[in-house]
Amino acid sequence: MVTRLWLCRGEGTNPHENLALEQILLESVAPGSCILYLWQNQHTVVIGRNQNPWAECRTQLLEEEGGRLARRLSGGGAVFHDLGNLNFTFLVNKEDYCVEKQLGVIIEACRALGIPAERSGRNDVLADGRKFSGNAFYSHEGRSYHHGTLLVDVDLERMGRYLRPSQAKLSSKGVASVRSRVVNLKELCPALTVEEMGRQMADAFQRVYGGRVKPYPMEQVDRARLAALTEKNGSWSWLWGRKMAFTVQFSRRFSWGEVTVGLTADKGAVTAAAVYTDAMDWSFAAPMEAALTGRPFTLAALRQAVESVPCDRAVREDVSALLQEQF
Secondary structure: OOOEEEEEEOOOOOHHHHHHHHHHHHHHOOOOEEEEEEEOOOOEEEEOOOOOHHHHEOHHHHHHOOOEEEEOOOOOOOEEEOOOEEEEEEEEEHHHOOHHHHHHHHHHHHHHOOOOEEEEOOOEEEEOOEEEEEEEEEEEOOEEEEEEEEEOOOOHHHHHHHEOOOHHHHHHHOOOOOHHHEOOHHHHOOOOOHHHHHHHHHHHHHHHHOOOEEEOOHHHOOHHHHHHHHHHHOOHHHHOOOOOOOOEEEEEEEOOEEEEEEEEEEOOEEEEEEEEEOOOOHHHHHHHHHHHOOOEOOHHHHHHHHHOOOOOHHHHHHHHHHHHHHO
16 A cells, blocks of 8 residues: 655656666665656657667657657657656556556646546547557566656657657557647646646645655665666667568557567578567567577468467467468
């Protein structure tokens, strides 16, 4: 049961450092505590744990215009952050994790501003039928976090330039562009600022959880570890290191998320495999890559490899059927 509420505000707008602090907060959250971490990144595209940056973002344009790429620990899809966006993270021990309550804080904060908000699908929050908050989730060693975006006054033109969702993703939502399916909360509440949204989130956090929030004791943060994690988050190996030339590559969007499989073959066998996904549960990707590598480049062998992966049955069946279509 949550009995202690903490509010932590990000110290800067460097995405690699902000994500490092998020990881440290996760590692240190005590039983019975819930931390609400509010933070902002400047001019950033953040991709999911197992996404292909070249497929999700116009990386060269982002770099040319002074932007940064970041990769988070959680699954899900690519998002654009600027200073018109407020990021939030709820961090708790696993026994106190409650998505309904955590989303309830967002919905309560919006309703206090006169904005009717509602949960939609697996990880979105909508207002006026359009998305203003996408959410993702991560668990490790008995602790969990739920984080996401709040579009207050984001540059939607830049968002549309940098992000390039697949045609499968667009057609599954029945829309033609990124901009047509998102909304800034400022459009619905013209006087709203990011600072005011942060205040409303803190107030709603207290109301929903029924307690008084205290400032998080930042003096407890291990600064050496923060610096090391920041360096790792900005490293080539973490951000870009999985690029490879594929002999074949194919993608499909399913109810659980989109998957892209790339295979390089030589002398009738798979010499390398890459599996990218925006699924919330991305953990099947690495074992599927390992299972496919070294197999004969035949339908039977590849399907057998996929079916050996310890993951959700629907994922195995859908990827196996996708392989059959390719052959």
